Amino acid sequence: MTSVDIASDRRASRTRAVVRRALWSVFVIGLGLLFVFPVSMIVLGAVRDGLPTAPDVRWTLDGMVAALTQSATWTTLLNSLILVVVCGAVATTMGALFAWIRTNTDVPLRRALTPLMIINLFVPPLFYTFGWIMLGNAQNGLINQWARSLFGTQQFVDVQSWGGLILTMSLGYIPFAYLLMQGAFLNRDQSLDEAASIAGARTWRTFLTVTLPSVGPALTGAATLIMVLILQSFESPYLLGRPADIHVFSTQIYHYIRDTTPAEYTSAFTLALIVVLLVVLLFGLQRRLLRGRSFTTLTGKSSRRDPLQLGPVRWLFTVLICVFLLLNLVLPLGAVFLGSLQPTFGVMRNLSFDNYTRILADPMLRESLELTAWISVAGGFVAMAVALLTSYVVLRRRGFLRGYTSFAMWIPWALPGIVLALAYMFAVLAFPGVKGLYGTPLLMGLVLVVATVPLCGRLAEGALAQLAPELEEAGRISGAGPVRVLGTIVLRLLIPSFLSGWFLAALFISGNLAIPTLLAPPGFQPVAVAALTLYLNGDFSTAAALFMIILFAAAIVLALAGATMWSGRRLGARRTEAAGLHG
Amino acid sequence: MTEVRVSGMTKKYGSKPAIHGLDVTIRSGEFVTLLGPSGCGKTTTLRCMAGLERPSSGSIAMGERTVVDVANGVFVPPEKRHVGMVFQSYALWPHMSVDENVAYPLKVAGVRGGERRARLAEALAAVGLAEFGDRPVTALSGGQQQRVALARALAARPSVIFYDEPLSNLDSKLRYAMGQQVRSLHDRYETTSVYVTHDQEEAITLSDRIIVMNNGRIEQDGTPEELYDRPRTAYVADFMGFSNIVTGTVVGSGSGLVDLRVDGADLVLRGFAAEAPGSGARAALAFRASHVHIDDRDSRRPGSFDATVVRSTFLGSAVNLLLDANGLTVRARIERAELERLGMDRPAAGAVLPFSVSGSGAVIVPSEEAGAADAGPADEDAELAVVAERHAVTV
Amino acid sequence: MTEVRVSGMTKKYGSKPAIHGLDVTIRSGEFVTLLGPSGCGKTTTLRCMAGLERPSSGSIAMGERTVVDVANGVFVPPEKRHVGMVFQSYALWPHMSVDENVAYPLKVAGVRGGERRARLAEALAAVGLAEFGDRPVTALSGGQQQRVALARALAARPSVIFYDEPLSNLDSKLRYAMGQQVRSLHDRYETTSVYVTHDQEEAITLSDRIIVMNNGRIEQDGTPEELYDRPRTAYVADFMGFSNIVTGTVVGSGSGLVDLRVDGADLVLRGFAAEAPGSGARAALAFRASHVHIDDRDSRRPGSFDATVVRSTFLGSAVNLLLDANGLTVRARIERAELERLGMDRPAAGAVLPFSVSGSGAVIVPSEEAGAADAGPADEDAELAVVAERHAVTV
Amino acid sequence: VTKSSDPVEVPGASSEVNAYLNELYDRAFEDDKTEIVIYGPSVSTSKPMFDAFSERFPGITVLPQDAPDSQTLTKLEAEAQTGSRVADLFTGGGPTTAQAAAEPGICTNAEIKTAPADFEVPYANDGRLLPFAYRYFTFIYNTDAVDEAEAPKTWEELLDPKWTGKLVIGDPTVAGGLRYLLAGLQAPEAEDEFGEAYLRKLIEQDLVIGTSESAVPADVAAGRGDVGIGVFSGYYAVQKAKGAPLGIVFPLEDGGNFLTTSSVCYIEDAPHADAALLYLNWLFTEEGQETLAEVDGSYGILPGSPGPLGAPAFDSLERLPFSNPDPEFNKPYFAVVDELFKK
Ligand SMILES: Nc1ncnc2c1ncn2[C@@H]1O[C@H](COP(=O)(O)OP(=O)(O)OP(=O)(O)O)[C@@H](O)[C@H]1O
Ligand SMILES: Nc1ncnc2c1ncn2[C@@H]1O[C@H](COP(=O)(O)OP(=O)(O)OP(=O)(O)O)[C@@H](O)[C@H]1O
Ligand SMILES: [Mg+2]
């Protein structure tokens, strides 16, 4: 061992300390600038009437008072609560039921559930809602047309109504709920149920008194997240609810910002603050429910046993899965596909691929497709990278850094996309040095990333949870410095989760509507906006074709990724086999 | 108090049978342990009895009632069998308090009001947790959770209780104490108990009878003493802690003892045999490390040999020696009392000493020429590597 | 070969200190074990030495180099300390093969080409995994993974290796074999080893020296024999398996032995004391279950007593007895050899027999009137409940 | 497409006009500022217009950005205040654009040198707002469901019970031309004939609210109703061009024709100032005014400009009053509309 004199060790220790402090400061400030500061704009915006750049803005409580005294606001609150509670409850329960079916029972089609849910998640809500309108609008929805030609009834369904809104939103969030809870159901000790049946309880009693409550944290966690997502969701309430005069926070905020001239920012921000308050309440409620309870009991050898034999009920569940598949995937996507073939939507004559060729020939739409691809891929990458970094900090650090980081990450959850976009626009305008960002694709990309980070954070948390700190410590002990450990161990282990997270994030971004509507610079119209514009201008068929192209592209990426992974695994397996033979 | 009779029970997973035509009778009030290595089918047997698994063929009766008869399509589900079960993971319901956990079987059984409270209190008192009723189960230590699981299994006074490795999550000290409690509750409530473990010490300390299983079949069945002293096969011997099993050829026998010339080493060892194989027959000799003693007699007899100490490990009350006797690796355990009696220090590595194997302790078992390698699991390489290393070094 | 010197090391988490001014020297080439119950600060101490944790004050030196000196702002990060570590969870990198795992420290150290291959092969051969190099680590059994972790820690020939409960995930049989291998590699590579465990058997079998920790402080420090035979406090005695600890008043002493009148029972027991407390002083006597023998002498001496057998548990080679001596609960372990010598059967519950405690085995330790309850952990209630129950039944 | 090598010759324009246009054309290329950004509600439906312009002046392109009025205003304000200008033009109905023009620093005077000498350009808002065309709103019908003869030709006919549940209309509670049309029906000049009373009767017809104002033709084509009312002819033309089974009724026999002024706000310090000015000047050429009629369904503002195909001349058209840009004037009418159309 070489003898190193204490003075140089001391110097090195000092330098390391300084560098470390500097890096952390950059991290903290960066996070503050990107996540915390812009959002503080909404508080400011609620009491200052006008753009921050305007020369003489008034400080006023008028907007706030107006918003709070308007009965419309309270109707909105009521509508939002109904939607959040009903859809949240339905989606969570159904998600839990499906997760249970998948992991604990012998229902024949259960293995199809996970792929089904994942595919489902890939259909951005805008496309999905669009499909439902084509299917179920009161006058010429496909379902109504069929019903008319079959039974001669005038109007069979109307999705632009409370019922339709609740149905489609509940259906739409089931995949999310399922995927959030699947792990909990998979990891739960099945002997909990067995203990109940030994104790004399029948299957249903067991399910209700033991199975469901025992996944309490996952259940309430999923419910909270989904409720927050529903609270902020925009597409369905906008396209389905608004025509039926059902206004919720997101559409009402949108209304204040877009439909009134001049825009009523103070009112919009006041509503946004109420949303933030509701989100805080929701999280608080969940924490309260779980307070002082740990749900981890001892787990020994997990009993990997035969799935529960359900008897005839399993055919009922099979039908349920089929209905779900039909309602959530086959019907809406089928409708969009059919629509994309019609020259004039709803007219069954002359079906052709003309819409597709026209899109691909139209330089503007083609550019829009290309741009969306770029923004999604790049934005997804950045979002996933940021999410990994921050989740890592949350996981490995304690005290201020941890609290601060998770707070910063949490902020975008609490804000509807349109408010987020507005807050960032205000922030950019208020900050002298960065005004130039306004109207650039960079700003739109940034906000898209910020909005996507919380979702990626969920994925990153799962990935990081499997990364035991000892794996890194073993690297350090082996003589590798922190950077090398990061490169050769941490990042390498995270690659698979990173790739899947990246893909999801890209899709999420490609389907985002709220942010680009406000921030997209001219010539940088992402597909979601282009499609909505087409739709609103009555060009339904072209919009449908545009959706199909995006989905098709995503499917190709997915297929490629799947094929790569499959062949990779095959290679890996062969390697193991070979090793096994001579080992 | 119920007798459990299993006849011709087979359980297949897919086409792979995990249990092959098992016949077992567990007498009323008996404490029977199923013992065997991982994957031998213990849990499957237990779960079939409890109703958590459906046998592929055969029948099971509990007391007067046939609960499974595959040929006649009888299958009584677990909730109708009135049994209790303690799971390895305890399977306590994390969303319920201790009280709620223990009272659940009573509640389901429709026991109400005062009686429920009384029986709950009794069950908790029996496991010494009377004061913990209000606690969430997650706020208990491992041993306490274990006791809640016991109380829950007992609460509805089932006639049969099944235990699937209930102690394997506890540390060794606690394990012993909890095992004592399981047994004491069995005695007190006079239930019939079927207990699964892969730990021979646990099986020996707790059971009235031990059933050693191997690959879905019964290998040996007897009292703890019988199994501890007189394993009938190399498999059982290995499992019961006979850490030396050597094969050889019978060279003589008399008065229940048989002399065996050990393969590959110029050594004759002696051991007990229930039925003496004829001279020249192949056989194996199994003996415990504690059957090896330092030989202080001058004369050489069958069973004595000189050996080099390869490694000496202090155990506190005894010393473990790894010996090389003419190329044969022997594991010995010498009590400190013995060393003191002989006035010896702890033998150091490299020392050459005379040893002998107690002929009344060692047992002759059928030689399993093919199966012999299986008996010592692959992971013993670790220790054997030490011997190999020594040879490499001395070469 | 490097000496590790820790002086005045304190480690606080928040304001709560986990280590209180620890002073330890581990001599070059020594195998030292830190032993103690959960939460006593073993891991923290080890991690501070390895550089994975920053002490709040104090200093650590390794050989010539001061790696930590809080007062002078020196902190050498782990990658610069040239140490090895084996983690409880093995911490193998799942994305690398066995080869890649073991070669990683070499690669980082800049060892290249032929030399790297040679040293990799040597490390793998040392743990008996020469043929497993290509396998993904995830395709190995627990014991094999353990050996890969060992090989990795050894590969770069660090001068100090730290082990944090490396065997606690293995089953008991494998544990012994792997422990042997750890020790044999220590001897072969002549490293300095610091080993953490809460298992006294492991500590005794492996170490040159054992440091018993309690609540962030050193409780006793000595060779395995010293600790096994002569614990100096009730805490250590309990930890080392002295399952009987009774308090009382000194009534006489002579030639290193002290007589103690046990509280609450009309009994005088005798034990060894390094420094005899004066007559009338309060003290505690600790003795192992195996220090209790069936007394075959007629005359009554200090240390003999009559007791009722409350429970008798067959252990195979011995019988565990739970005794009630005049209201004092005593745990005894009688070897079958002893029973055979006395021509007795296994004592049954209810029998009244004469017993004695070996005066040279039992030790006098300072009485910890306040701490005494702590010595027997709460979970021993389970066994004590059996005694209580008996009293209830006899009433 | 690159710049045409020869000077561009706009048919029917004088040589001075052509020279001026070519000067702007050249300047746009000198600065490499050839992409005009134009904001407006549904401005992308004017794409044929922009294409015609680009065909005349190769290399100059128009990038339309649809956004509702208030959002556009926000953007324009922000652009004005930060100085990072994005848009060159903002076009839309008179009242909306007037709001932008009313704010300081957003719009500026666009000098038109191509109009006939005797024509005084009718600038509004102190010259900051430039009206250039009139657009008309009318009825359309689905030709698969309704014969030409049967189609309603007056507002009164809409009240026929046979149309109950079959009339599609945009959402008049959000910003758009329809809002002004319904205000126009209540304005003093029309109050006697229509007024609030008429609106109430119309509501009784169980109107179908379409996807959006601009999507009403598509909704009618798709069968969401048989007849669309208050439809801007340009929206109709787009669908019709794609072969949708649609017919149009214009003019309405009862004189309830509604026209809005299309105005454009030329943004101060526009990033592509020359190209934008070129476009505006081209609009006032004979060709520009004719193209408006041909592909944009508008009446040019120059006297004597042709009407859209089949439409009567502007001067002979009986019509409702133009929308009033004064918010105070519209307020009570809008309130009635909001009240009536809130479900
Ligand atoms: N659900 C199952 N599906 C397929 N095979 C199974 C299943 N359960 C058990 N087996 C197989 O049946 C055999 C017996 O398993 P069982 O769990 O009864 O063993 P065990 O003796 O309890 O082992 P352990 O000590 O590991 O618990 C094993 O080979 C096992 O792999
Ligand atoms: N990161 C930490 N933050 C706060 N307290 C800690 C942390 N790590 C350890 N402690 C506390 O320090 C004390 C010593 O912990 P340590 O892990 O060293 O114990 P140990 O002897 O290794 O126990 P075990 O046998 O359970 O591993 C404990 O009280 C523990 O709760
Ligand atoms: Mg098992």
Ligand SMILES: [Mg+2]
């Ligand atoms: Mg530890």
